[in-house]
Each structure stands twice: as C-alpha cells, then as structure tokens.
Amino acid sequence: MTETRTTSPVLAVDALNIALSGEDGWQPIVHDLSFRIERGETLAIVGESGSGKSVTANAVMGLLPHRRSRIGGSINLDGREILGLPESNLRRIRGRDMAMVFQEASLNPTLTIGFQLVEMLRAHSVLPHAEARREAVRLLDRVRIPAAQRRLDDYPHQLSGGMRQRVAIAMALACRPRLLIADEPTTALDVTVQAQILDLIKALQDEEAMSVMFITHDMGVVAEMADQILVMRHGRAVETGNAATLLTTPQAAYTRELLAAVPQLGEAAHPVQPVGRTDSGVSSKPVLSVEDIRVRFDARGGLLNRIQGRVHAVEDVSFLLEAGETLSIVGESGCGKSTLARTIMGLTTPAAGTVAMAGSDVSAQMVFQDPIASLDARMRVGDAIAEPLLQHGALSRAEVNARVMQLLDQVGLSRDLVARFPHRLSGGQCQRICIARALALNPRLIVADEAVSALDVSIKTQVIDLMMDLQQRFGIAFLFISHDMAVVERISHRVAVMYMGRIVEIGPRAAIFGNPAHPYTRRLLSAVPVMNPARRHLRRPLSAEEIPNPLRPRDYMAPPSRMVAVEPEHFILDPEIDTGMQPPLSPSQD
Known part of the structure; x- marks a missing residue:
C-alpha cells in the first residue's frame, strides 16, 4: 500500500480521459488515469508503443492540438488547475513551471x-x-x-x-521548473552517453529538488531513475507503486510479462554452434571475408571548396564470418559500424581493402533500423516482399505469389496481411515483413543494422527469437549491428567492438562479456543500465567526454591495425596503436 502523503504533490492527475480525432472518428486513447508526483520525486511511466504514455505527457504540457483532442478530468500543477487554461496562460507556465525534454x-x-x-x-x-x-x-x-x-x-x-x-x-x-517531463530522452543515445544524461538529470534533480516524469520503455533506465512506477497498457493504468517493490515483486500479469521480456546481461543461454563449424572446431569456407577495409570521406571547405581533410570512418578492419554464425558489431555513434555495413553491402566504396562473399551476387541482404521507413508506404505487403523476387528471380507470377505466402509463414505472419499497406501494421509486423523480404532470395548473409532498436521490449524479443530460429533452419549468417549490449549478448556467437573506425576487441561472446580486455569495452559494459533498484542511488562522476573527431589532415597516414591475442580467438588492438594516433584536425581548421 502506498504511504499517506502529508504535502501537496507537484503534479496531480485525476480521472484523465483523452480522445484524439482520426480517420475513423474520435478514438479514446487514455482512460480514467490518475497519478501523483511529489516534490523531488521521479515517476517513471512505462509501457509499450500505443499505451498512451506520450499522449499523457503532451496533455500535461498542453501540447495536444485543441481541435483534434478531447480531454477530460483534472491536471493540477502545484495546486493550480491547468487543464482548460487558455494557450496564452499555458505559454507562461511552459518553461517556467514545467518543461519537457523529447527523444x-x-x-x-x-x-x-x-x-x-x-x-x-x-x-x-x-x-x-x-x-x-x-x-x-x-x-x-x-x-x-x-x-x-x-x-x-x-x-x-x-x-x-x-x-x-x-x-x-x-x-x-x-x-x-518545478516539473521536468522527459519523454524517452535517452532512447536514441549510445549507452555511454545515456549514462551521462541519466547521471546529469539525477544530479540536477538533487540540486533543485525538481520533480521528474520520466517516460521510457527501458526497464534498466527505470531502475536507475524511478522512485515510483506507473505501468500503462492500452491507455489504462495496469499497476503503480514503489519502484523497488514493483520491479522485484510485480502484482499484475502484464507487468510480469513486460519485465520477463527485458533482456539482461548475464542471462543469455549458451549459443548453438554455428552450422559452418564442425565438432572439431574446423570451419568451412567463410560466408564473408573482410580484409583491411578503409573508408574515407572528403571534408571540403574554403573559397574553392578544396579538400581540407578526410574523415577516417573505417580504419583497417578485417574479420571472417562463417555460415550460421552471428557476429555483432558494437560501439558508439560515429565509430564506423554502419559505414562498415554499407561497405559490405556495396553501398559505400572503400578507399582500400576487399570484401569477398561466398555464393552469388545476391548472397547478402540488409535489414534496417526503422521498419516503417524501410517499406514503401504506397506498396502493399505482398508487393514489397515480391519485389526482390521479380527484380532478381526467374519465377512466374504464380511462383512468386506462392513464395510470398511461404515467406509470411516463415516469419510468423498471417497470409491475410498480404493486401495491407505498412501504415496498418505495427512496428513489429513491419520488421517481420522486412526480414521476409530479405529472405526472399535465400541469402547466405543478412546485415541487420539496429534492426530491433526501434521495437518495444516484447516485440524485440520475438524478432530476436525469429532471427535465431531462421538462422538454425537455413544456416544464415548475421552481421548484427547494435548498441544494445543485452541484445548483443543474447544473439551473438562472436562480438567485435569498434572505436574510432577500428576494431579494438574481437572474440567469442563469453570472452567479450565475461573477460573484456580493452578499456573501451569495459567502459561500454559498465554504462549498460541494469534492472536493479539499488542503482537508483548510484552517483557516478559526471563526464563531458565525447568520442574524438575522426577528421584528419588530408595527408595523414594511419598505421595498420595489429591485433594482440588475449586468449584463443580473443584479440585486442595493440595498445600502442590505440594511443599513438595523431590528434584530430579541428573542423574549423583550414
């Protein structure tokens, strides 16, 4: 039972009901929602996409469009009813009494x-x-x-x-402001930057006794930030209570399901041996061979738009990928992992090095981060899946249609979806469509660039399980790019850590997570939010450290990478190379 409060809350929401105007008329979004936020307290509102948490935050801020929204109930800020106030009054309150940070x-x-x-x-x-x-x-x-x-x-x-x-x-x-509303403020950030932002909000909250409404789907972030938790589903409050109690002994079935779906470091099962490796450990011919890849982008400037320097996006990267194996590439934004993926797919031309694939010219396919943006909004699901078959295959239309139905079965989707447009599907369904399209030509390799980062935790788990199942059934190799270390631990056979365009550590999953040897790898792992309520009171030293600028003088010659063995199949970049790089060229330097 929640303890009795003796002071008035900073924010009191009572019997809040919200309906929004849409294609099918007025749609109820939030139903009879009530909660309190005390002074200096953090309330985390959690739930999957469509639960109503962001709509609730926008209603509190008075940001919902007046003509397309109907709001009932009460929103009381520091003893003052603000629901129904004229826009001119709300403008004075926004920023001064309450403020919002968006994703x-x-x-x-x-x-x-x-x-x-x-x-x-x-x-x-x-x-x-x-x-x-x-x-x-x-x-x-x-x-x-x-x-x-x-x-x-x-x-x-x-x-x-x-x-x-x-x-x-x-x-x-x-x-x-007395109230800060943070709507997924760290979702798009790397784990190290996320840790800095969370620590910053906690430090500023301590200094100002500020109340915080924190909206997120990351339960590790919730454990680090929340005093109280409100779980929402389909616009209704499912469960609310003290953060430590709710995270350890949830009462509602949905809350238990939500927490059970969250991947945690150290919980991943031992991966099945790649199908390309025999019991004796001998590998067949690799599906992918990357050797000494270097990628440069010219930086131009000055009166004549001459080359002033070059961005060293990928620096001397080499690795092999076997059939049925998942190699994950991890690192912060700007480390070169997505550029490396585009180079492997032939979308970016390397300055040096080679990429060799076993099989045909269409032996590799790519799955991108945003499943909805990856699909043509004007193209029906069936046509989207059929497109690569029609472009590269020699099948009749009847054979293409049969293959489309088979692919829908393989990714666990109903055949009835074949005539729908993407906007009528959920994010998880759209990502399954993208995977079905990638499977259409029976590729030996799929490059998945942040393929699950935009999905809710339960959908993310389903898609990961689907990818692992398809790998075992068809022997597909995955190059999996992600900043979610718990997901990486679950899906990977091997992991490569990138920093400043180089692989600084590569090895079996158990070695990278259980015995990280490079300082940057240890830094990445230490920044991962853990679903432990005791971390609510953790205060790390605040840092403003950023990844150095990869822009170099035009004549700069980077030294080749030399890897040092830590243990069998586990290597780190020679420390002399890691610390001996020249200082970066300033973007403003001519």
Missing part, C-alpha cells in the same frame, strides 16, 4: 545554441540580452558542456547527439 533534441538547426538559450530566458524573464547570455553560459556549464562560452555560437549540427541532448536539457531547466 530527439528539439533544437532549431538554423539558429545558434546561444540564440536559442537566450530567447528561452528572455521569454520568461526581464533579463537584458548581455545578462541572459551570461546565464546561457552558466546553464551550459551546469549540463557539463566543455568550453561553454565558445559553444554558444555553434549550430546544433556541430554538436554530437549527446551534447545536443544536454543543450535541450539546459533549455528545459533555464527557468528552474
């Missing part, structure tokens, strides 16, 4: 960081411009952005994703 940093790309911060400050105060600019510098310092004074004149594209999110938090905190 993608909502910054204007055409305006400098300083201009946007100063405008926010002056909109809610009478500060003169010079004083507002000094306050903007102080805010950037608070969110641990290095060289804050100089950064004021930077545009958003000149900052990394983590730094842009820090600026968004600085803007949200500019007027010291």
Whole structure:
C-alpha cells in the first residue's frame, strides 16, 4: 500500500480521459488515469508503443492540438488547475513551471545554441540580452558542456547527439521548473552517453529538488531513475507503486510479462554452434571475408571548396564470418559500424581493402533500423516482399505469389496481411515483413543494422527469437549491428567492438562479456543500465567526454591495425596503436 502523503504533490492527475480525432472518428486513447508526483520525486511511466504514455505527457504540457483532442478530468500543477487554461496562460507556465525534454533534441538547426538559450530566458524573464547570455553560459556549464562560452555560437549540427541532448536539457531547466517531463530522452543515445544524461538529470534533480516524469520503455533506465512506477497498457493504468517493490515483486500479469521480456546481461543461454563449424572446431569456407577495409570521406571547405581533410570512418578492419554464425558489431555513434555495413553491402566504396562473399551476387541482404521507413508506404505487403523476387528471380507470377505466402509463414505472419499497406501494421509486423523480404532470395548473409532498436521490449524479443530460429533452419549468417549490449549478448556467437573506425576487441561472446580486455569495452559494459533498484542511488562522476573527431589532415597516414591475442580467438588492438594516433584536425581548421 502506498504511504499517506502529508504535502501537496507537484503534479496531480485525476480521472484523465483523452480522445484524439482520426480517420475513423474520435478514438479514446487514455482512460480514467490518475497519478501523483511529489516534490523531488521521479515517476517513471512505462509501457509499450500505443499505451498512451506520450499522449499523457503532451496533455500535461498542453501540447495536444485543441481541435483534434478531447480531454477530460483534472491536471493540477502545484495546486493550480491547468487543464482548460487558455494557450496564452499555458505559454507562461511552459518553461517556467514545467518543461519537457523529447527523444530527439528539439533544437532549431538554423539558429545558434546561444540564440536559442537566450530567447528561452528572455521569454520568461526581464533579463537584458548581455545578462541572459551570461546565464546561457552558466546553464551550459551546469549540463557539463566543455568550453561553454565558445559553444554558444555553434549550430546544433556541430554538436554530437549527446551534447545536443544536454543543450535541450539546459533549455528545459533555464527557468528552474518545478516539473521536468522527459519523454524517452535517452532512447536514441549510445549507452555511454545515456549514462551521462541519466547521471546529469539525477544530479540536477538533487540540486533543485525538481520533480521528474520520466517516460521510457527501458526497464534498466527505470531502475536507475524511478522512485515510483506507473505501468500503462492500452491507455489504462495496469499497476503503480514503489519502484523497488514493483520491479522485484510485480502484482499484475502484464507487468510480469513486460519485465520477463527485458533482456539482461548475464542471462543469455549458451549459443548453438554455428552450422559452418564442425565438432572439431574446423570451419568451412567463410560466408564473408573482410580484409583491411578503409573508408574515407572528403571534408571540403574554403573559397574553392578544396579538400581540407578526410574523415577516417573505417580504419583497417578485417574479420571472417562463417555460415550460421552471428557476429555483432558494437560501439558508439560515429565509430564506423554502419559505414562498415554499407561497405559490405556495396553501398559505400572503400578507399582500400576487399570484401569477398561466398555464393552469388545476391548472397547478402540488409535489414534496417526503422521498419516503417524501410517499406514503401504506397506498396502493399505482398508487393514489397515480391519485389526482390521479380527484380532478381526467374519465377512466374504464380511462383512468386506462392513464395510470398511461404515467406509470411516463415516469419510468423498471417497470409491475410498480404493486401495491407505498412501504415496498418505495427512496428513489429513491419520488421517481420522486412526480414521476409530479405529472405526472399535465400541469402547466405543478412546485415541487420539496429534492426530491433526501434521495437518495444516484447516485440524485440520475438524478432530476436525469429532471427535465431531462421538462422538454425537455413544456416544464415548475421552481421548484427547494435548498441544494445543485452541484445548483443543474447544473439551473438562472436562480438567485435569498434572505436574510432577500428576494431579494438574481437572474440567469442563469453570472452567479450565475461573477460573484456580493452578499456573501451569495459567502459561500454559498465554504462549498460541494469534492472536493479539499488542503482537508483548510484552517483557516478559526471563526464563531458565525447568520442574524438575522426577528421584528419588530408595527408595523414594511419598505421595498420595489429591485433594482440588475449586468449584463443580473443584479440585486442595493440595498445600502442590505440594511443599513438595523431590528434584530430579541428573542423574549423583550414
């Protein structure tokens, strides 16, 4: 039972009902929802896509369109009813009394960081411009952005994703709001940057006694952030209560299912041996051979748009991939893993090195991060799956139709979906369609670039299980690119860790997770959020560290990679190469 509160909450939501106008008329989204957030407390609202959590947050902020939404009930902020207030009144409250941080940093790309911060400050105060600019510098310092004074004149594209999110938090905190609403603020970030942002929010909350409504589907993040948890499903509250109690002894069946679907480090079963390897450990001819791949992108500038330097996106990468094996490539944004995938698929031309595949020219297919964007919105499901068969195959239309039905069966989808358009499918269904399309030509290799990162936890588990099942049935090799280390541990046979375009560690899954030998690998693993309520009080030293800029002088020659054996099949990059790289060229240097 929840303890009796003796003070008024910062936010009290009672009997909230929300309906939105759509193609089929008014659709109820949130049903009779009630919750409280006390001063200095963090309430995490969790649930899968479509549960109503983001709609609830937008209703609290007064951001739902008036003509397309119907809202009933009560939203009380610090003792004041705000539901139904005129927009002019809400504008004064937003930013000053409550603020919101979104999943993608909502910054204007055409305006400098300083201009946007100063405008926010002056909109809610009478500060003169010079004083507002000094306050903007102080805010950037608070969110641990290095060289804050100089950064004021930077545009958003000149900052990394983590730094842009820090600026968004600085803007949200500019007027010291009593309530901060954070809607998936770390979902698009790497684990190390995510850890920095979570630690930053906790530190700022301690300093300001600020209340936080934290919306996420990552239960590890919930364990690190929440005092209270509200579980939503289909617009209704399923369960609410103390975070430690709910995470360890959930009462509702749905909550138990949700928690059970969350992949955790250390829980993965021993992977089945790749079909390309015999009992004696001898491998057949590899499906994929990557040797000494280097990828460069020219950086031009100056009056004549000459080459000023080169981005060393991939640096001397080599590995083999066997039939039926999953090799996962992990690392932070900018490390080169997606560029490497595009190079393997022939979508990017390497400056040096070779990529060799066993089999035909269509022996490799790719599955991308966003399943909905990967499908043509004007093309029916059946036509999307049939397209590669019609382009590359020599089948009759009747044979193509039969193959489409067979592929739908293989990925666990109903044949009735063949005539539907993508917008009528869930994200999980769309990703299964993308996998079916990738399987159409019986490829020996599938490159999966963040193929499950956009999915809810339960759907993510289903898709991972599907990929593993297809691998065992058809001997498919997977090159799996992800920043979700728990998913990587579950699906991989081997893991390669990339940093600054190089593989810094590669080896069997058990070795990488159980005995990481490179400092960067250890840093990645230590940043993974763990579903342990005791971590709510964890306070790590705040860091503003970013991955160095991979832009080098045009005549820079990188030393070749040398790998050092740690144990059988487990290698790390020679430390002398890792620390001996020249300092990067500044983007502003001519």
